[in-house]
Amino acid sequence: MDYLKILSSKYGLIEECSSHGVTVLKSSNLYIQLIEPYNRTGFQYRLRADFPETFNRWSMALLEEEFLNDGGFLQVLEALDTFIKDKIMIINKKTNDMGLSKRSILL
Numbered sequence: 001m002d003y004l005k006i007l008s009s010k011y012g013l014i015e016e017c018s019s020h021g022v023t024v025l026k027s028s029n030l031y032i033q034l035i036e037p038y039n040r041t042g043f044q045y046r047l048r049a050d051f052p053e054t055f056n057r058w059s060m061a062l063l064e065e066e067f068l069n070d071g072g073f074l075q076v077l078e079a080l081d082t083f084i085k086d087k088i089m090i091i092n093k094k095t096n097d098m099g100l101s102k103r104s105i106l107l
Contacts (some may be wrong), residue, residue, distance in 0.1 A: 001070045003045070007032055010077070011084075030084065033058050037068075044068050047076050051087060054094045062090060 004023055007013055013025035013032060021036035035046040045068070048061035055061075063083045065076040083090070 001073060003034060003073055006073075006077075007034070011080075028052065031055055031061075032080075033061070041066065045073070047080075049080055049083060051091060053091055062094065 004015070004025070007025055008015070011025075011027060011030055011032070013027045013030065016024045016026045018024070021038060023034045025032045025034070029051065031050050031052060033046075033048040035041055035048075037043045037045055044066040047063075047065050047067070048058055049063040050058075050061040063080065065079055067073050067076050
């Protein structure tokens, strides 16, 4: 299964950069980082996702999932769909946790 192609077509993402097994895909609504398996990920794929409104750095991404195979990837897609569906609630919680008003996020 071509994970990058599926993510790109399903969520309208464009590859921003790719280096040493780490690929970043972005759109105006969603950022995704896909890390290929290696020793620091326990030889699993790692997918991180965040919204442009809340993105700070990848190590603090709001969604982080790991998977080993195609079945795991399909489960990650379900989690990602839920994450996107709950976007407004997630952004409001993050801004409240950071002490920011909704207005400052929009400016």
